[in-house]
Structures are given as structure tokens and as C-alpha cells.
Amino acid sequence: MPMPTRIATAIARGAPAAAASKLKEELFAKLEGAPPVLVVVFASTEQPLAEIVRTLAPAVGSALLLGASTAGEFTEKGDAKGSVCAFALAGDYKVFAGIGRSLKQAPAQAVRQALEGLPRSVPGYDHRTGILLLDPLAGNGEEVTLLTASQLGVDQPLVGGAAGDDLQMKCTVVSCGGEAASDAVVIAQIFSKERLGLGVCHGHTPLSPPLHVTRARGNVVEQINGRPAWDVWLEQTRSRASERGVDLSKMTAEEEGGYLLRYEAGLAAGKELKIRAPLSRNQDGAISFACGMPEGTEFRITESAPESQIASAREAARRARAQLGGRPASGALVFDCICRNLILGAGFSSAVRGMSEELGGAPLAGFETYGEIALDAGDLSGFHNTTSVVLAFP
Amino acid sequence: MSTAHPLKRSIKRSQLVGLLAPTLGYEKSDGHVVAAARELGVALGHEVRVEHVLAILDRLAAAEGLVGVAARFVQVRGELDTMIGAAVASLRPQSMATSTPTQAVPAPRAPSTSRVSFEEIAMFVAPALGDVVARGAVGKHAAALDVRGPEASRADAARILDAMSQVEGMIGVVASFAKARFLLKYPA
Numbered sequence: 404m405p406m407p408t409r410i411a412t413a414i415a416r417g418a419p420a421a422a423a424s425k426l427k428e429e430l431f432a433k434l435e436g437a438p439p440v441l442v443v444v445f446a447s448t449e450q451p452l453a454e455i456v457r458t459l460a461p462a463v464g465s466a467l468l469l470g471a472s473t474a475g476e477f478t479e480k481g482d483a484k485g486s487v488c489a490f491a492l493a494g495d496y497k498v499f500a501g502i503g504r505s506l507k508q509a510p511a512q513a514v515r516q517a518l519e520g521l522p523r524s525v526p527g528y529d530h531r532t533g534i535l536l537l538d539p540l541a542g543n544g545e546e547v548t549l550l551t552a553s554q555l556g557v558d559q560p561l562v563g564g565a566a567g568d569d570l571q572m573k574c575t576v577v578s579c580g581g582e583a584a585s586d587a588v589v590i591a592q593i594f595s596k597e598r599l600g601l602g603v604c605h606g607h608t609p610l611s612p613p614l615h616v617t618r619a620r621g622n623v624v625e626q627i628n629g630r631p632a633w634d635v636w637l638e639q640t641r642s643r644a645s646e647r648g649v650d651l652s653k654m655t656a657e658e659e660g661g662y663l664l665r666y667e668a669g670l671a672a673g674k675e676l677k678i679r680a681p682l683s684r685n686q687d688g689a690i691s692f693a694c695g696m697p698e699g700t701e702f703r704i705t706e707s708a709p710e711s712q713i714a715s716a717r718e719a720a721r722r723a724r725a726q727l728g729g730r731p732a733s734g735a736l737v738f739d740c741i742c743r744n745l746i747l748g749a750g751f752s753s754a755v756r757g758m759s760e761e762l763g764g765a766p767l768a769g770f771e772t773y774g775e776i777a778l779d780a781g782d783l784s785g786f787h788n789t790t791s792v793v794l795a796f797p
Numbered sequence: 798m799s800t801a802h803p804l805k806r807s808i809k810r811s812q813l814v815g816l817l818a819p820t821l822g823y824e825k826s827d828g829h830v831v832a833a834a835r836e837l838g839v840a841l842g843h844e845v846r847v848e849h850v851l852a853i854l855d856r857l858a859a860a861e862g863l864v865g866v867a868a869r870f871v872q873v874r875g876e877l878d879t880m881i882g883a884a885v886a887s888l889r890p891q892s893m894a895t896s897t898p899t900q901a902v903p904a905p906r907a908p909s910t911s912r913v914s915f916e917e918i919a920m921f922v923a924p925a926l927g928d929v930v931a932r933g934a935v936g937k938h939a940a941a942l943d944v945r946g947p948e949a950s951r952a953d954a955a956r957i958l959d960a961m962s963q964v965e966g967m968i969g970v971v972a973s974f975a976k977a978r979f980l981l982k983y984p985a
Binding site for chain 2: 510518522523524543545546549550552553554555556559615621670671672673675677694695696697699700701702781782783784786
């Protein structure tokens with residue numbers, strides 16, 4: 404008789420140690436005695452991840468504990484800021500993970516370090532799914548995703564998210580066990596007897612005419628169409644921002660991160676738009692992105708209407724459920740772009756509830772990211788922005 | 798580099814496994830290397846003699862499916878040459894004789910004669926790089942390899958992606974990943 408899957412979610416605020424204790428109590432109560440194999444926590448900068456995992460690690464027993472700092476946290480009940488939420492999985496799964504450091508300087512080495520010693524197969528568990536959590540301020544999200552996929556093999560689905568820091572763009576953190584670090588990557592392998600469901604969708608459309616990256620270094624775009632990148636971004640979005648009642652000339656430094664994540668870059672990639680997230684303005688007018696932006700890149704600045712954001716979140720959940728092959732969803736992990744919250748504001752909670760409804764009312768927990776990771780067999784790119792990624796468990 | 802005959806030099810086992818890993822994954826690659834070594838009667842340690850490397854790759858290249866595809870691609874690319882400090886082709890007759898004492902290794906299958914358009918090659922990297930950079934990079938590396946468009950043989954297309962994969966930074970990482978996908982779609 405296979406062990407049934409049980410998933411519990413919880414969200415807490417207050418002093419970090421007290422919030423962690425509350426999470427533990429609620430998760431274990433909801434699991435009703437089933438021992439968790441995986442616990443994932445998503446923590447605002449107001450709930451320092453290192454402190455949260457230090458408190459939780461001894462409490463979760465033999466379960467693997469993973470985490471990321473966030474730009475917002477949510478469960479099926481709704482979203483919050485300044486809080487910490489958690490997802491606990493119990494059932495017939497085997498989960499392993501590792502952490503790699505010096506992600507910016509040596510991404511391939513960091514990936515190898517995270518994977519070192521992890522089993523790549525478990526007898527009796529035919530399905531494996533990777534979870535990737537990374538520090539996006541290292542500026543190589545796509546590269547790290549593809550390096551990880553290369554190491555895991557071409558047939559393994561991979562999901563995850565880039566950590567956030569409440570739009571401060573200063574320090575994003577990931578954790579594995581009781582260890583939390585920035586400039587790091589965490590890679591987990593979930594071995595299961597049944598296939599997990601993966602759904603991905605975004606709802607952005609072009610706003611600007613085609614623009615060209617004319618000078619760049621790695622993930623830093625210095626010039627667009629021969630002019631400072633920041634100037635071009637302001638020029639192309641001023642009118643639309645004004646329609647929303649935002650005067651870009653009065654924007655403060657603290658507001659710049661949110662502004663950039665609302666108007667992201669869309670690369671023409673066949674019939675699709677590949678969205679790339681600008682994260683911060685440098686003093687020289689260049690813009691730092693969450694992954695490499697080679698010179699010569701042609702893109703359009705994009706935006707999204709609120710209704711498109713709600714519809715695409717639901718669609719991602721529908722796609723994840725469809726992959727379960729008719730089995731009901733026990734719950735889901737969700738990696739959702741912070742831009743959705745910026746666009747929807749108070750309506751973001753309804754988008755989250757919509758995802759849960761599409762999953763038959765199943766519990767879910769997730770965080771608002773600076774980049775989403777989803778790579779299924781056959782995909783050629785795995786790092787996304789402005790996207791909802793849903794990993795559903797049968 | 799050692800002055801010993803190239804066949805008597807060694808590379809790390811992890812290097813050999815790493816050549817196959819982009820297509821098969823590290824663990825699976827290691828498993829196939831171990832199995833091939835066992836069949837050849839080669840004891841594997843942390844280091845592997847070049848003559849044994851070539852024999853192991855020959856055996857894997859004769860396999861059906863993705864394992865054979867991955868091994869055959871490793872055989873035709875230059876990375877192994879760089880790793881061992883000699884051209885693999887110049888070593889092959891001797892290595893075949895010394896490395897397969899008990900069983901003959903079937904010859905690799907003839908390469909596919911299918912043609913691939915430059916546009917299709919570009920589409921293997923466009924999802925991550927965008928269409929414009931993808932087309933530009935394919936055109937640039939094709940020209941450097943003296944491959945004239947608008948189509949290339951399967952082998953030349955693989956060489957183009959291989960050359961792109963040597964570029965530092967994002968283009969190299971994306972092309973390296975795309976190459977594995979390309980091999981799946983266009984097996985030799």
C-alpha cells in the first residue's frame with residue numbers, strides 16, 4: 404500500500420524565532436503525525452532566513468529543509484509581506500539536496516559543489532524532479548539553470564526560483580539544512596513513484612518598439628541603441644507610467660527595483676517572448692539583469708494587464724494539474740514573479756486563490772521571486788521572468 | 798603535459814565522465830563508463846589511461862540510443878584532443894589494438910546525411926538568447942569554421958554549436974546545453 408501524499412502549508416509573522424516555532428506547530432498539526440520528508444521555507448528580509456532555518460532545522464527531524472529569501476510570501480489563503488511561509492511534504496518520496504557557493508565567480512563549480520554526493524537514482528522511484536534555488540544578484544540565472552540541467556541530464560524536469568529581498572536589490576539568500584548563504588545555489592532532487600506536474604505561463608506583451616543592446620558586460624547592459632540603458636528605459640515607459648498616475652521624474656531610489664520589474668525586457672524567441680528581468684540601476688546609468696544579456700540582443704520593453712496576470716497564473720496551475728494525468732493534486736509549490744504582485748496589488752491574493760482552485764482547492768505555498776525556473780524535457784531555456792511556475796504533487 | 802606516449806598518459810575519470818555528462822547527466826555517464834570498463838576488463842580508478850579512454854568511448858559509441866549518440870559526438874569533437882594533448886585520430890589504430898584485447902568493437906555507424914538549416918541551428922539557442930543574437934552567433938561561428946549556409950550537414954551543425962559552446966559566458970553555456978538537445982534530435 405503506497406504511503407499517501409500529505410502537504411501542509413503555513414504562514415507566520417512576528418519575531419523570527421517565534422514565527423519559526425509557529426510554522427513548525429502548524430505544519431506538524433496539519434500533517435497529523437505523518438513525518439515530513441521535505442520542508443521549504445520562504446522568508447521576507449524581515450524574517451532573516453539564517454535565523455529561521457537555525458530554529459527550524461532541529462525541529463523538522465530527518466526532513467530536508469530548504470529555503471529562500473523573498474519579495475513576498477503566500478499560501479493558498481493569500482499573500483503577505485514581512486512574513487515567512489512554509490511548505491511541508493510527507494509521503495513516498497526521497498529528497499536530497501546540496502548547496503554550492505561562489506556562484507557569481509564560478510557558476511559551474513558552484514553547481515558541481517551543490518550536486519556533489521547527491522544520488523542520481525533511487526531504486527523503486529522512477530521519477531525525479533529537480534528544485535533549484537539561486538541568488539539572482541550573481542547575475543547568471545539562465546546560465547546556472549542550464550549548467551544544472553546539463554549535469555542532471557536532458558530528461559529531468561527542473562523547477563525553482565531566484566531569491567528576493569523585498570525589492571532592496573542588495574542581498575538575496577538561499578538555504579539548505581541549517582546553512583543559509585548569498586552568492587549561492589541550492590539544488591534538490593525529489594525522487595517519486597509518480598510523475599509530478601509542472602505548469603508554466605506568463606502574461607506579458609510588448610510595450611516599446613524593438614530596441615538593441617549595443618554595449619553590455621555579462622548581465623550589465625550599459626547602452627541601448629547607443630544611449631545609457633536607464634535613460635532609454637525611462638523614455639520608453641514614461642507615458643504608460645503616467646497613465647497609471649506615476650511620475651517617473653519623482654521616483655526614489657527605493658522605488659527603482661519595483662519599477663524595473665514592472666517593465667521587463669522581452670526577447671523575440673520564435674513566436675514567444677522570452678522575458679528577462681532588469682533588477683537595478685547602476686550609478687553610470689547601466690542596468691543589471693538577472694542573467695546575461697549579450698550585445699546585439701534585440702528586445703522590447705513589456706508590460707502586462709492585470710487580467711492577463713490572473714489568467715496566466717490560473718493557466719500555469721491548470722497545466723501542472725494536467726500533467727498529473729487525472730490524479731488529484733495534494734498540493735503545490737509555486738514560484739511566482741514579484742512583478743505579478745506589483746501589477747495586481749491587492750488583487751494578487753485572488754490570483755493565488757485562483758491557482759489553488761485550479762488544483763482542486765489543494766494547499767500551496769510559494770514566494771515572489773526575481774526569476775522563475777522551469778525546464779521540462781525538450782525545453783531549450785529554463786530561466787524565466789514575469790512567469791508563474793507551479794509544481795503539483797499527486 | 799607529460800612526455801610519455803599519448804596512449805600511456807592518463808586523464809581523470811571525472812574528466813572522461815564530464816565529456817558525456819552534458820547529454821546523459823553525470824551519474825548516468827559514470828555508470829556507463831564503469832560498465833564499459835568492466836566489459837573491457839579495465840580496472841577503473843580516479844585516473845584512466847588514454848588507451849582505455851579511447852576503448853571505453855569506442856564501446857559506448859557502438860551502443861544504441863542516446864548513449865551511443867553522446868559517445869560518438871565526444872569522439873568527433875576536439876575537447877578530448879585538448880585533454881590528452883594529442884589528436885585522437887592519430888592514436889586510433891594502435892589504441893584499438895591494445896585496448897580491446899578480448900572483444901572487437903563494432904565500428905561507429907555512418908554519420909547521418911541529413912541537412913540542417915542555419916535557422917534551425919539558431920532556434921536551438923534562441924529560446925535563451927533571443928532570435929537576433931542566436932542567428933548572429935550561428936552565422937559568425939559558421940563563417941569561422943568555413944561552413945557556408947543556408948544549410949549545413951549534421952556534423953557541421955554540431956561543430957558550429959560546439960564552437961559556440963567554447964565562448965565565455967552566457968552564449969557558451971547556452972550553446973553547450975543546446976548541443977545536447979541537438980544530438981537528441983539529430984543522432985549520428
